[in-house]
Amino acid sequence: MIPFNKPHMTGRELHYIAASHAKGHLAGDGEFTRKCHAWFEAKLGTKKALLTHSCTAALEMAAILCDFSPGDEVIMPSYTFVSTANAFVLRGGVPVFVDIREDTLNIDENLIEGAITDKTRAIVAVHYAGIACEMDKIMEIAQRHGLVVIEDAAQALFSTYREKYLGTIGHIGCLSFHETKNIISGEGGALLVNDERFVERAEIIREKGTNRSQFFRGQVDKYTWVDIGSSYLPSELIGAFLYAQLEEGEEIIERRRQICSSYRKQLSILEEEGCCNLPKKEGEGIKGNGHMFYLILPDLDSRSRLIAYLKERGILSVFHYVPLHNSPAGKKYARICGKMDFTVNLSERLLRLPLYHDLKDEEVLMIAETVREFFRKKA
Ligand SMILES: *Cc1c(COP(=O)(O)O)cnc(C)c1O
Numbered sequence: 001m002i003p004f005n006k007p008h009m010t011g012r013e014l015h016y017i018a019a020s021h022a023k024g025h026l027a028g029d030g031e032f033t034r035k036c037h038a039w040f041e042a043k044l045g046t047k048k049a050l051l052t053h054s055c056t057a058a059l060e061m062a063a064i065l066c067d068f069s070p071g072d073e074v075i076m077p078s079y080t081f082v083s084t085a086n087a088f089v090l091r092g093g094v095p096v097f098v099d100i101r102e103d104t105l106n107i108d109e110n111l112i113e114g115a116i117t118d119k120t121r122a123i124v125a126v127h128y129a130g131i132a133c134e135m136d137k138i139m140e141i142a143q144r145h146g147l148v149v150i151e152d153a154a155q156a157l158f159s160t161y162r163e164k165y166l167g168t169i170g171h172i173g174c175l176s177f178h179e180t181k182n183i184i185s186g187e188g189g190a191l192l193v194n195d196e197r198f199v200e201r202a203e204i205i206r207e208k209g210t211n212r213s214q215f216f217r218g219q220v221d222k223y224t225w226v227d228i229g230s231s232y233l234p235s236e237l238i239g240a241f242l243y244a245q246l247e248e249g250e251e252i253i254e255r256r257r258q259i260c261s262s263y264r265k266q267l268s269i270l271e272e273e274g275c276c277n278l279p280k281k282e283g284e285g286i287k288g289n290g291h292m293f294y295l296i297l298p299d300l301d302s303r304s305r306l307i308a309y310l311k312e313r314g315i316l317s318v319f320h321y322v323p324l325h326n327s328p329a330g331k332k333y334a335r336i337c338g339k340m341d342f343t344v345n346l347s348e349r350l351l352r353l354p355l356y357h358d359l360k361d362e363e364v365l366m367i368a369e370t371v372r373e374f375f376r377k378k379a
Pocket residue numbers: 053054055056057080081083084126152154155175176177178187188189
């Protein structure tokens with residue numbers, strides 16, 4: 001059976017965990033966590049990187065940083081993971097969903113301005129499949145209306161938009177190291193603070209609303225409760241695991257990009273023949289990270305049949321998000337602005353093929369051949 005995903009280990013994770021065990025520092029913000037922070041700050045070019053338990057936790061911190069009050073609105077796509085919306089609902093905020101673009105499944109930047117009201121405080125740009133949203137346009141709208149831009153870059157570590165790393169373009173970026181992402185620590189995430197004005201408060205929110213980080217740096221002589229917050233910092237063991245992954249990050253991404261190009265080469269014939277669509281080709285300042293390779297089938301029925309066809313032949317493929325605006329909590333806590341045609345239509349037609357670092361070249365060829373065979377048999 002070829003699984004859909006298989007977490008990749010570099011081999012040094014246990015070594016680094018053993019090192020922090022030997023050192024006896026197991027709580028957060030030890031040596032490896034600091035190394036991870038420094039790595040993100042130097043490599044990605046963010047003002048402040050802070051490891052969190054998850055991207056969900058980073059999004060919750062972002063919502064606190066935006067000072068959401070009950071009734072404040074945040075514009076985002078409905079085609080995303082629940083945490084993108086839930087983080088703001090926890091603060092009493094109202095997610096306002098706009099439709100996505102047909103070519104990237106990212107938020108349609110041309111619909112954002114029409115969704116702005118006097119209650120709007122933020123925009124969340126979700127970089128689906130690690131492919132950038134139209135950030136220039138989004139930043140320009142935000143600036144004109146005084147809104148905060150949060151990048152949900154959970155899937156997008158190492159991807160770029162006009163030479164800039166995703167997660168570093170908005171005021172705040174959120175990353176995930178969940179084992180289904182490219183670079184992993186089991187559960188894990190990071191908050192990237194790109195706007196100086198949020199740096200100090202981000203540290204406080206992460207440390208239960210205390211100024212403990214300043215205390216450890218010797219900037220204050222005792223620490224105390226100064227703001228709202230929670231415990232968002234992971235154990236040093238997570239930092240140790242993650243650091244081993246970051247050291248090999250470039251290679252992991254490169255391998256995944258290779259698999260994507262191989263899939264594209266093998267399957268482009270299907271697009272030419274009008275059987276299904278492939279992800280939009282990169283270009284025009286947009287470079288992905290090989291996070292995902294998907295097909296857009298003609299309809300829900302053909303997608304279900306292809307999933308079953310592949311499964312019978314030992315290949316696990318999956319669909320992805322069920323749009324949030326149609327979910328029970330989405331109906332209760334959020335609202336839509338405009339039509340959701342692409343969101344509804346594309347979410348029913350999208351199928352993700354197996355993609356992980358240790359997937360072999362012959363397996364990619366075999367999977368692609370099986371997909372082609374499905375369409376040949378159908379013809
Ligand atoms: C995976 C994912 C998340 C959640 O990440 P966790 O680290 O599991 O909390 C949020 N948003 C998007 C777009 C994701 O893909």
